[in-house]
Amino acid sequence: MSLADTQVLNSPVVDVHSADEVQTAASQSASFFQLAMTALRITATTTPSNDRNNNNLRLRKQITLDEVSYHDTMQDCWIVLYDRVYDITGFLEMHPGGHDVLLEHAGRDATIAFMGTGHSKAAFASLKMYEIGELPPRECIYRCKGMLSATAVLPD
């Protein structure tokens, strides 16, 4: 190997870029970063698994059981299912199981009755339309930190 070859091998690799190239690369990686962050945010708000155990990132109005209890009539009917509060006034007459079973739980937690009647996935999905808030953490019994059971069946 000649001396010239040794010098080439030992010389540091110098990558020369113009200021424009550097700027373009920087702005490309910045926009990639923004894109990635946006994707993360979308995933965080739409992935059900983030919604478990009170880690939900969607902000819901907190409504106490006491407040729910005032809405217990045919004209103003709220129920609680899996710690979420639903205003089902407009749904009473449309319920395939009849309005009376719903009214029996007006102003109360209806989760156990709802569970026991084996509702379909479609019924679970339709809950979203009536959701108006959630119980404060101290009143939650299904979506609590450390909860081991029931999480697999919770609606989103």
Ligand code: HEM
């Ligand atoms: C907002 C809450 C509720 C929604 C959106 C809802 C929705 C539905 C839907 C879509 C069905 C038809 C079958 C199915 O797709 O599963 C159904 C049936 C039924 N629901 Fe509900 N339901 C609600 C709350 C309740 C509650 C609290 C009870 C309490 C007992 C109840 C009792 C029944 C019964 C007994 C049936 C069966 C009717 C039959 O097949 O003859 N539902 N419900």
